[in-house]
Amino acid sequence: MNFVDYYKLLGIDKTATPKDIKNAYRKLARKYHPDLNPKDKDAKKNFQQINEANEVLSDPEKRKKYDQYGKDWQHSEQFEKSKQYQEQSSNSRGARYSGAQSEGDFSDFFESMFGGAASGGRSRRVKYRGEDFNAELHLDLIDAFKTHKQMLTVNGRKIRITISAGIENGQTIKIAGHGGQGINGGPNGDLYITFSIANHPGFKRLGNNLYALVDLDLYTAVLGGEITIDTLNGKVKLKVKPETQNGSKVKLKDKGFPVYKNDGQFGDLHITYTVKIPTNLTEKQKVLFTELSES
Amino acid sequence: MQTEKLTAVDIFCANHNIEISFISSLQQTGLIEITTINETGFIDSNQLQQLEKIVRFYYELDINLEGIETITHLLQRVNSLQDEIIALRNRLRLYEINE
Numbered sequence: 001m002n003f004v005d006y007y008k009l010l011g012i013d014k015t016a017t018p019k020d021i022k023n024a025y026r027k028l029a030r031k032y033h034p035d036l037n038p039k040d041k042d043a044k045k046n047f048q049q050i051n052e053a054n055e056v057l058s059d060p061e062k063r064k065k066y067d068q069y070g071k072d073w074q075h076s077e078q079f080e081k082s083k084q085y086q087e088q089s090s091n092s093r094g095a096r097y098s099g100a101q102s103e104g105d106f107s108d109f110f111e112s113m114f115g116g117a118a119s120g121g122r123s124r125r126v127k128y129r130g131e132d133f134n135a136e137l138h139l140d141l142i143d144a145f146k147t148h149k150q151m152l153t154v155n156g157r158k159i160r161i162t163i164s165a166g167i168e169n170g171q172t173i174k175i176a177g178h179g180g181q182g183i184n185g186g187p188n189g190d191l192y193i194t195f196s197i198a199n200h201p202g203f204k205r206l207g208n209n210l211y212a213l214v215d216l217d218l219y220t221a222v223l224g225g226e227i228t229i230d231t232l233n234g235k236v237k238l239k240v241k242p243e244t245q246n247g248s249k250v251k252l253k254d255k256g257f258p259v260y261k262n263d264g265q266f267g268d269l270h271i272t273y274t275v276k277i278p279t280n281l282t283e284k285q286k287v288l289f290t291e292l293s294e295s
Numbered sequence: 296m297q298t299e300k301l302t303a304v305d306i307f308c309a310n311h312n313i314e315i316s317f318i319s320s321l322q323q324t325g326l327i328e329i330t331t332i333n334e335t336g337f338i339d340s341n342q343l344q345q346l347e348k349i350v351r352f353y354y355e356l357d358i359n360l361e362g363i364e365t366i367t368h369l370l371q372r373v374n375s376l377q378d379e380i381i382a383l384r385n386r387l388r389l390y391e392i393n394e
Binding site: 026029030033035036038039129168169170171186199204205206207211 | 310343344347348351352355356357358366370373374377381382384385386388389391
C-alpha cells in the first residue's frame with residue numbers, strides 16, 4: 001500500500017486554505033466528473049482520487065490526522081484511539097460530489113487511515129439515484145451466437161443475466177436497478193454491461209453477416225463438385241460450380257449470425273474460395289499438367 | 296391516462312431539495328420536457344437520469360444553464376462518436392489477421 005499525496009492530487013500545497021482546497025477540488029471535479037466523461041475509466045479513477053483527497057483535506061479533523069500521520073499511516077491507530085475519531089466523523093463538513101462514488105471506492109491507504117467509506121457530508125441532503133456501475137463481459141463468437149444465461153458477480157452481488165443471441169462487440173446493455181444503492185433513499189443505479197467479443201479463427205463478423213475463407217482444391221475448382229463446409233450452426237454441403245476462380249465469393253443466405261432480439265432471423269454467410277495449388281506432384285502428375293498446358 | 300411512468304415535478308424537487316423554478320427554466324431552454332396533467336407538471340421517467348445529471352452539473356459543479364446546454368450537446372456528440380468508433384472497430388476486425 002502506497003502513501004497517497006492528497007495535496008499533490010489536488011495541485012495545492014500544504015498551506016492551502018479551505019477555500020483553496022474547495023476551488024482546486026471544484027476545478028478538477030469539472031474536469032473528471034463521470035457525467036462529463038462517459039465511458040472513460042481513467043476519468044472515473046481520477047475523480048475517485050480527487051474525491052478522496054477532498055474528503056480528507058476539506059475536513060479539519062481528517063486533514064489534521066493526515067498531516068500528522070500521512071506518511072506514517074501505519075501508526076495512525078494510536079491517534080484513532082485517542083481522538084475516538086469514528087464518533088466525530090459523522091459530522092464531517094466536507095462536500096463530496098455524487099454520481100460516481102460509493103462505499104469501497106476509496107484507496108487502501110484511505111481505508112487504513114480513516115476506516116472505510118466517507119462520511120457523506122454532502123452539503124444538500126438530497127435523494128439521488130445510486131451510482132451506475134459499468135462492467136465488461138468477454139465472450140467468444142460461439143457464446144454470442146446463442147441465447148444463454150450467465151452468472152456475474154458485480155461488487156459482490158451475484159446477478160444472473162440472459163444474453164440474447166446476436167449481441168454485438170462493443171454493445172452495452174442496461175440492467176436496471178443493479179447499480180449502486182440510492183443515496184438518502186433514492187433509487188438504485190443501473191448496471192451497464194459492455195460486451196467484448198473475441199475474434200474467431202474461422203469466421204469474421206460484420207453486423208449479422210459472417211465471412212469465411214474456404215479452401216478449394218484445384219480439381220474441384222476446375223471440374224466442380226460438392227464440398228462440406230463448417231458454419232457456426234453445423235456443417236453444410238455446398239455445390240461448387242466448374243471453373244470456379246480463386247477469390248470467388250458465394251453467399252449462403254441465413255447462415256450468418258442471429259439478428260439480436262429477432263428470433264429466427266439470421267444474417268448471411270459470405271464464403272470466399274481460396275483455390276489451393278497441389279504440391280509435391282508426382283512425375284506422372286507433372287506430365288499430365290504439361291500435357292494440359294500444351295493442349 | 297397513463298401516469299405510471301411519470302414523476303411529479305414537485306415531488307422530484309422535494310426529493311432533490313431544488314427549486315421548482317429551476318425545472319421550469321430547464322423546460323424553457325428545452326433541456327427537458329414537462330407533461331402537464333390536471334395542471335400538475337410531470338417528468339417522464341426516461342428523462343429522470345438526464346435531469347439528475349443536469350442537477351449535479353448545476354448544483355454541484357456550479358455550471359450555469361448556458362454551460363449545461365453546451366455540455367449536453369457536446370455529450371450527445373461524444374456518445375454518437377463513441378458509437379461510431381465501435382462500429383468502425385468492428386468493421387476493422389474484418390481485416391485483422393487472427394493471431
